[in-house]
Amino acid sequence: MTRVLHKFTRSVPQWRPRVTPVRLEDATQEQLAALQVTPSNTKVSDYVLTLAHDVESLAVRSPLFNAIMYDEGGMSRAERELGALGPSIVNRCIYCAAVHADRHAKLEGDTSVTDALFARGEKATLSPRDQAIFNFAFKSAKAPSEATAEDMQALRAAGLSEEEILDLILSSALFGWANRLMHVLGDPVREGVE
Amino acid sequence: MNLFETTALRAASATSDSIPAVWARENIFAMTQDAEQAVLRPRDFGAFPHSFRAALAARIARLAGDGVLAEHYLEGAGDHEKIADPAVTGEAQGKRHVLTFVDKVAQDPRHVAAEDIEKLKAAGVSDADIVRLCELVAFLAYQIRVVSGLRLMQGQAR
Numbered sequence: 001m002t003r004v005l006h007k008f009t010r011s012v013p014q015w016r017p018r019v020t021p022v023r024l025e026d027a028t029q030e031q032l033a034a035l036q037v038t039p040s041n042t043k044v045s046d047y048v049l050t051l052a053h054d055v056e057s058l059a060v061r062s063p064l065f066n067a068i069m070y071d072e073g074g075m076s077r078a079e080r081e082l083g084a085l086g087p088s089i090v091n092r093c094i095y096c097a098a099v100h101a102d103r104h105a106k107l108e109g110d111t112s113v114t115d116a117l118f119a120r121g122e123k124a125t126l127s128p129r130d131q132a133i134f135n136f137a138f139k140s141a142k143a144p145s146e147a148t149a150e151d152m153q154a155l156r157a158a159g160l161s162e163e164e165i166l167d168l169i170l171s172s173a174l175f176g177w178a179n180r181l182m183h184v185l186g187d188p189v190r191e192g193v194e
Numbered sequence: 195m196n197l198f199e200t201t202a203l204r205a206a207s208a209t210s211d212s213i214p215a216v217w218a219r220e221n222i223f224a225m226t227q228d229a230e231q232a233v234l235r236p237r238d239f240g241a242f243p244h245s246f247r248a249a250l251a252a253r254i255a256r257l258a259g260d261g262v263l264a265e266h267y268l269e270g271a272g273d274h275e276k277i278a279d280p281a282v283t284g285e286a287q288g289k290r291h292v293l294t295f296v297d298k299v300a301q302d303p304r305h306v307a308a309e310d311i312e313k314l315k316a317a318g319v320s321d322a323d324i325v326r327l328c329e330l331v332a333f334l335a336y337q338i339r340v341v342s343g344l345r346l347m348q349g350q351a352r
Binding site: 018019020050051053054055056057059060061063064067068071073074090091092093140141143144145147148149151152161162163165166167168169170172173174176177178179180181183184185187 | 213214215216218219221222225226228229231232233236237238240258259260299303304306308310311312315321322324325326328329331332333335336337338339340341342343344346347349
Protein backbone atom coordinates (compact mmCIF):
# COMPACT_ATOMS: atom_id res chain seq x y z
CA MET A 1 0.00 0.00 0.00
CA THR A 2 1.24 3.49 -0.82
CA ARG A 3 0.65 6.35 1.58
CA VAL A 4 0.99 10.07 0.94
CA LEU A 5 3.16 11.65 3.65
CA HIS A 6 2.03 14.78 5.46
CA LYS A 7 4.59 15.00 8.25
CA PHE A 8 8.17 16.21 8.02
CA THR A 9 10.81 13.50 8.07
CA ARG A 10 14.53 13.16 7.32
CA SER A 11 13.90 9.76 5.79
CA VAL A 12 13.61 10.65 2.10
CA PRO A 13 10.32 9.38 0.64
CA GLN A 14 9.51 8.47 -2.95
CA TRP A 15 7.92 11.05 -5.21
CA ARG A 16 4.78 10.24 -7.21
CA PRO A 17 4.00 12.63 -10.08
CA ARG A 18 0.51 14.08 -10.57
CA VAL A 19 1.07 14.30 -14.33
CA THR A 20 2.49 11.63 -16.62
CA PRO A 21 6.28 11.96 -16.91
CA VAL A 22 7.99 11.90 -20.30
CA ARG A 23 8.76 8.28 -21.26
CA LEU A 24 12.48 7.84 -21.73
CA GLU A 25 11.92 5.84 -24.92
CA ASP A 26 9.90 8.75 -26.36
CA ALA A 27 12.36 11.49 -25.33
CA THR A 28 13.73 13.84 -27.98
CA GLN A 29 17.46 14.48 -28.41
CA GLU A 30 17.03 17.81 -26.61
CA GLN A 31 15.29 16.07 -23.71
CA LEU A 32 17.94 13.35 -23.51
CA ALA A 33 20.65 16.02 -23.37
CA ALA A 34 18.85 17.91 -20.57
CA LEU A 35 18.23 14.62 -18.73
CA GLN A 36 21.96 13.93 -19.05
CA VAL A 37 21.15 10.46 -20.33
CA THR A 38 24.20 8.65 -21.69
CA PRO A 39 24.69 4.97 -22.51
CA SER A 40 26.27 4.54 -19.07
CA ASN A 41 23.67 6.62 -17.26
CA THR A 42 20.12 5.60 -18.12
CA LYS A 43 18.60 5.97 -14.66
CA VAL A 44 16.41 9.06 -14.50
CA SER A 45 13.95 9.93 -11.72
CA ASP A 46 10.24 10.48 -12.35
CA TYR A 47 10.73 14.03 -11.08
CA VAL A 48 13.28 14.89 -13.75
CA LEU A 49 11.24 13.06 -16.40
CA THR A 50 8.25 15.18 -15.38
CA LEU A 51 10.27 18.39 -15.71
CA ALA A 52 11.45 17.20 -19.14
CA HIS A 53 8.01 18.28 -20.43
CA ASP A 54 9.52 21.79 -20.30
CA VAL A 55 12.98 20.91 -21.52
CA GLU A 56 14.20 24.48 -22.04
CA SER A 57 13.59 25.30 -18.36
CA LEU A 58 15.06 22.01 -17.17
CA ALA A 59 18.24 22.53 -19.19
CA VAL A 60 18.97 25.88 -17.53
CA ARG A 61 17.66 25.07 -14.07
CA SER A 62 19.88 22.06 -13.30
CA PRO A 63 23.23 23.91 -13.64
CA LEU A 64 21.77 26.94 -11.85
CA PHE A 65 20.60 24.76 -8.97
CA ASN A 66 24.03 23.14 -8.67
CA ALA A 67 25.86 26.47 -8.78
CA ILE A 68 23.71 27.99 -6.03
CA MET A 69 23.95 24.98 -3.74
CA TYR A 70 27.49 23.71 -4.41
CA ASP A 71 29.79 26.37 -5.94
CA GLU A 72 32.88 27.08 -3.87
CA GLY A 73 33.34 30.07 -1.59
CA GLY A 74 30.77 32.07 0.33
CA MET A 75 28.34 30.30 2.62
CA SER A 76 28.98 26.76 3.85
CA ARG A 77 27.16 23.80 2.32
CA ALA A 78 25.28 23.11 5.54
CA GLU A 79 24.10 26.72 5.87
CA ARG A 80 22.86 26.71 2.29
CA GLU A 81 20.84 23.60 3.22
CA LEU A 82 19.37 25.61 6.11
CA GLY A 83 18.51 28.30 3.58
CA ALA A 84 16.68 25.61 1.58
CA LEU A 85 14.82 24.35 4.63
CA GLY A 86 13.17 27.68 5.49
CA PRO A 87 11.03 27.77 2.34
CA SER A 88 10.52 24.00 2.31
CA ILE A 89 8.93 24.22 5.77
CA VAL A 90 6.84 27.30 4.89
CA ASN A 91 5.64 25.71 1.67
CA ARG A 92 5.26 22.32 3.33
CA CYS A 93 7.26 20.53 0.66
CA ILE A 94 7.75 17.28 2.58
CA TYR A 95 10.02 15.80 -0.06
CA CYS A 96 12.32 18.85 -0.36
CA ALA A 97 12.47 19.20 3.42
CA ALA A 98 13.45 15.52 3.79
CA VAL A 99 16.25 15.70 1.22
CA HIS A 100 17.74 18.90 2.59
CA ALA A 101 17.30 18.10 6.28
CA ASP A 102 19.06 14.80 5.65
CA ARG A 103 21.91 16.60 3.88
CA HIS A 104 22.15 19.20 6.63
CA ALA A 105 22.32 16.51 9.32
CA LYS A 106 24.98 14.57 7.41
CA LEU A 107 27.11 17.64 6.67
CA GLU A 108 26.94 18.73 10.31
CA GLY A 109 27.15 15.22 11.74
CA ASP A 110 24.29 16.31 13.97
CA THR A 111 20.51 16.05 13.78
CA SER A 112 19.67 18.55 16.53
CA VAL A 113 18.98 21.53 14.27
CA THR A 114 16.64 19.67 11.93
CA ASP A 115 15.02 17.81 14.85
CA ALA A 116 14.19 21.18 16.41
CA LEU A 117 12.92 22.63 13.10
CA PHE A 118 10.67 19.67 12.38
CA ALA A 119 9.32 19.66 15.93
CA ARG A 120 8.76 23.40 16.37
CA GLY A 121 9.06 25.05 12.94
CA GLU A 122 9.55 28.79 13.21
CA LYS A 123 9.37 28.58 17.01
CA ALA A 124 12.48 26.39 17.19
CA THR A 125 15.38 27.83 19.17
CA LEU A 126 18.67 27.60 17.28
CA SER A 127 22.15 29.06 17.73
CA PRO A 128 22.15 32.83 17.01
CA ARG A 129 23.76 32.33 13.61
CA ASP A 130 21.48 29.47 12.51
CA GLN A 131 18.49 31.37 13.89
CA ALA A 132 19.29 34.48 11.84
CA ILE A 133 19.77 32.35 8.71
CA PHE A 134 16.60 30.33 9.21
CA ASN A 135 14.48 33.38 10.10
CA PHE A 136 15.50 35.19 6.94
CA ALA A 137 14.85 32.15 4.74
CA PHE A 138 11.52 31.42 6.43
CA LYS A 139 10.20 34.97 6.28
CA SER A 140 11.20 35.72 2.71
CA ALA A 141 9.58 32.44 1.66
CA LYS A 142 6.26 33.45 3.27
CA ALA A 143 6.29 36.70 1.31
CA PRO A 144 9.25 38.79 0.17
CA SER A 145 7.91 41.72 2.21
CA GLU A 146 8.05 39.70 5.46
CA ALA A 147 11.85 39.84 5.56
CA THR A 148 12.88 43.25 6.83
CA ALA A 149 15.89 45.48 7.48
CA GLU A 150 15.96 44.04 11.02
CA ASP A 151 16.35 40.52 9.62
CA MET A 152 19.20 41.73 7.42
CA GLN A 153 20.77 43.42 10.45
CA ALA A 154 20.45 40.16 12.41
CA LEU A 155 22.43 38.33 9.71
CA ARG A 156 25.25 40.87 9.89
CA ALA A 157 25.18 40.87 13.70
CA ALA A 158 25.49 37.07 13.62
CA GLY A 159 28.73 37.51 11.66
CA LEU A 160 27.66 36.66 8.10
CA SER A 161 29.80 38.27 5.40
CA GLU A 162 28.20 40.00 2.41
CA GLU A 163 29.16 36.98 0.28
CA GLU A 164 27.41 34.65 2.71
CA ILE A 165 24.30 36.83 2.83
CA LEU A 166 24.14 36.79 -0.96
CA ASP A 167 24.40 32.98 -0.95
CA LEU A 168 21.58 32.81 1.59
CA ILE A 169 19.37 35.03 -0.56
CA LEU A 170 20.08 32.78 -3.55
CA SER A 171 19.65 29.42 -1.81
CA SER A 172 16.45 30.37 -0.01
CA ALA A 173 14.97 31.96 -3.17
CA LEU A 174 15.92 28.86 -5.16
CA PHE A 175 13.64 26.79 -2.95
CA GLY A 176 10.76 29.14 -3.62
CA TRP A 177 11.24 27.70 -7.11
CA ALA A 178 11.99 24.07 -6.25
CA ASN A 179 9.10 23.75 -3.77
CA ARG A 180 6.65 25.02 -6.40
CA LEU A 181 7.69 22.19 -8.70
CA MET A 182 8.09 19.31 -6.29
CA HIS A 183 5.15 20.04 -3.99
CA VAL A 184 2.78 21.10 -6.78
CA LEU A 185 3.55 18.45 -9.42
CA GLY A 186 3.66 15.40 -7.16
CA ASP A 187 3.15 13.72 -3.81
CA PRO A 188 5.71 12.39 -1.32
CA VAL A 189 4.81 8.72 -0.83
CA ARG A 190 6.01 5.69 1.06
CA GLU A 191 5.28 2.02 0.52
CA GLY A 192 3.82 -0.05 3.33
CA VAL A 193 2.47 0.86 6.74
CA GLU A 194 4.17 2.88 9.46
CA MET B 195 24.76 40.77 -21.28
CA ASN B 196 26.60 42.83 -18.68
CA LEU B 197 26.14 41.50 -15.13
CA PHE B 198 24.37 44.65 -13.98
CA GLU B 199 22.00 44.59 -16.95
CA THR B 200 20.47 41.28 -15.85
CA THR B 201 16.87 41.69 -14.74
CA ALA B 202 17.54 40.75 -11.11
CA LEU B 203 20.35 43.25 -10.57
CA ARG B 204 18.67 45.97 -12.61
CA ALA B 205 15.37 45.61 -10.74
CA ALA B 206 17.25 45.87 -7.44
CA SER B 207 19.28 48.88 -8.68
CA ALA B 208 22.38 46.94 -7.65
CA THR B 209 25.81 48.25 -8.66
CA SER B 210 29.38 47.08 -8.35
CA ASP B 211 29.74 49.50 -5.43
CA SER B 212 26.49 48.65 -3.65
CA ILE B 213 26.92 44.84 -3.73
CA PRO B 214 30.45 43.88 -4.79
CA ALA B 215 29.70 40.31 -3.66
CA VAL B 216 27.70 39.72 -6.86
CA TRP B 217 30.96 39.44 -8.83
CA ALA B 218 31.70 36.15 -7.06
CA ARG B 219 28.35 34.82 -8.34
CA GLU B 220 28.42 36.29 -11.83
CA ASN B 221 27.70 32.83 -13.30
CA ILE B 222 24.56 32.51 -11.18
CA PHE B 223 23.15 35.85 -12.34
CA ALA B 224 23.91 34.93 -15.95
CA MET B 225 22.10 31.59 -15.53
CA THR B 226 19.20 33.35 -13.78
CA GLN B 227 18.85 35.49 -16.89
CA ASP B 228 18.96 32.37 -19.09
CA ALA B 229 16.19 30.91 -16.94
CA GLU B 230 14.08 34.03 -17.46
CA GLN B 231 14.52 33.54 -21.20
CA ALA B 232 13.54 29.86 -20.92
CA VAL B 233 10.31 30.44 -19.00
CA LEU B 234 9.23 33.76 -20.53
CA ARG B 235 10.34 33.36 -24.13
CA PRO B 236 10.86 29.64 -24.88
CA ARG B 237 11.07 28.34 -28.45
CA ASP B 238 8.44 25.73 -27.61
CA PHE B 239 5.86 27.77 -25.77
CA GLY B 240 3.07 25.18 -25.81
CA ALA B 241 -0.35 26.70 -25.07
CA PHE B 242 1.12 29.87 -23.59
CA PRO B 243 2.52 32.45 -26.04
CA HIS B 244 5.27 34.82 -24.95
CA SER B 245 2.95 37.78 -24.43
CA PHE B 246 0.62 35.68 -22.24
CA ARG B 247 3.59 34.52 -20.17
CA ALA B 248 4.78 38.12 -19.78
CA ALA B 249 1.32 39.14 -18.56
CA LEU B 250 1.31 36.27 -16.03
CA ALA B 251 4.77 37.31 -14.83
CA ALA B 252 3.60 40.90 -14.36
CA ARG B 253 0.56 39.61 -12.45
CA ILE B 254 2.76 37.49 -10.15
CA ALA B 255 5.13 40.43 -9.55
CA ARG B 256 2.14 42.61 -8.65
CA LEU B 257 0.77 39.96 -6.29
CA ALA B 258 4.16 40.09 -4.54
CA GLY B 259 4.07 43.90 -4.47
CA ASP B 260 7.02 44.32 -6.83
CA GLY B 261 6.12 47.22 -9.10
CA VAL B 262 9.54 47.37 -10.73
CA LEU B 263 9.47 43.75 -11.92
CA ALA B 264 5.81 44.13 -12.90
CA GLU B 265 6.73 47.05 -15.18
CA HIS B 266 9.59 45.02 -16.68
CA TYR B 267 7.29 42.17 -17.62
CA LEU B 268 4.35 44.33 -18.65
CA GLU B 269 6.42 45.60 -21.57
CA GLY B 270 6.05 42.21 -23.24
CA ALA B 271 2.40 41.57 -22.35
CA GLY B 272 0.85 43.01 -25.54
CA ASP B 273 -2.81 42.11 -25.94
CA HIS B 274 -2.78 40.10 -22.70
CA GLU B 275 -2.09 43.15 -20.54
CA LYS B 276 -5.48 42.89 -18.83
CA ILE B 277 -4.68 39.66 -17.04
CA ALA B 278 -1.62 41.30 -15.46
CA ASP B 279 -4.13 42.94 -13.13
CA PRO B 280 -4.61 40.60 -10.13
CA ALA B 281 -8.23 41.80 -9.83
CA VAL B 282 -9.03 40.26 -13.24
CA THR B 283 -10.33 36.70 -12.82
CA GLY B 284 -9.74 35.63 -16.41
CA GLU B 285 -13.40 34.69 -16.87
CA ALA B 286 -13.84 37.05 -19.83
CA GLN B 287 -10.66 35.72 -21.44
CA GLY B 288 -11.58 32.07 -20.89
CA LYS B 289 -8.51 31.70 -18.67
CA ARG B 290 -10.05 31.59 -15.22
CA HIS B 291 -8.69 28.07 -14.54
CA VAL B 292 -5.17 29.17 -15.46
CA LEU B 293 -5.23 32.35 -13.37
CA THR B 294 -6.76 30.62 -10.34
CA PHE B 295 -3.97 28.06 -10.45
CA VAL B 296 -1.22 30.62 -11.03
CA ASP B 297 -2.40 32.80 -8.13
CA LYS B 298 -2.53 29.84 -5.75
CA VAL B 299 0.90 28.47 -6.68
CA ALA B 300 2.38 31.97 -6.49
CA GLN B 301 0.87 32.95 -3.15
CA ASP B 302 -0.11 29.82 -1.30
CA PRO B 303 1.87 26.86 -2.64
CA ARG B 304 1.56 25.13 0.72
CA HIS B 305 -2.12 24.43 0.08
CA VAL B 306 -1.84 23.29 -3.53
CA ALA B 307 -3.20 19.74 -3.74
CA ALA B 308 -3.76 17.01 -6.31
CA GLU B 309 -7.24 18.41 -7.04
CA ASP B 310 -5.73 21.68 -8.29
CA ILE B 311 -3.84 19.74 -10.94
CA GLU B 312 -6.97 17.70 -11.72
CA LYS B 313 -8.93 20.90 -12.34
CA LEU B 314 -6.39 21.99 -14.96
CA LYS B 315 -6.55 18.59 -16.64
CA ALA B 316 -10.36 18.74 -16.62
CA ALA B 317 -10.17 22.14 -18.33
CA GLY B 318 -8.10 20.53 -21.10
CA VAL B 319 -4.62 21.71 -20.08
CA SER B 320 -2.04 19.13 -21.18
CA ASP B 321 0.55 17.60 -18.86
CA ALA B 322 3.33 19.45 -20.65
CA ASP B 323 1.48 22.76 -20.29
CA ILE B 324 0.91 22.12 -16.58
CA VAL B 325 4.67 21.69 -16.14
CA ARG B 326 5.33 24.82 -18.24
CA LEU B 327 2.93 26.83 -16.06
CA CYS B 328 4.56 25.59 -12.84
CA GLU B 329 8.04 26.46 -14.11
CA LEU B 330 6.93 29.98 -14.95
CA VAL B 331 5.32 30.65 -11.56
CA ALA B 332 8.15 28.92 -9.70
CA PHE B 333 10.87 30.89 -11.49
CA LEU B 334 9.08 34.14 -10.68
CA ALA B 335 8.92 33.18 -6.99
CA TYR B 336 12.71 32.80 -7.13
CA GLN B 337 13.48 35.96 -9.08
CA ILE B 338 11.18 38.13 -6.94
CA ARG B 339 12.94 36.92 -3.78
CA VAL B 340 16.41 37.43 -5.22
CA VAL B 341 15.47 41.00 -6.09
CA SER B 342 13.90 41.75 -2.70
CA GLY B 343 16.93 40.24 -0.92
CA LEU B 344 19.33 42.37 -2.96
CA ARG B 345 17.30 45.45 -2.09
CA LEU B 346 17.51 44.59 1.61
CA MET B 347 21.28 44.12 1.32
CA GLN B 348 21.50 47.70 0.08
CA GLY B 349 19.21 49.00 2.80
CA GLN B 350 16.48 49.94 0.36
CA ALA B 351 12.94 50.24 1.61
CA ARG B 352 10.39 48.50 -0.54
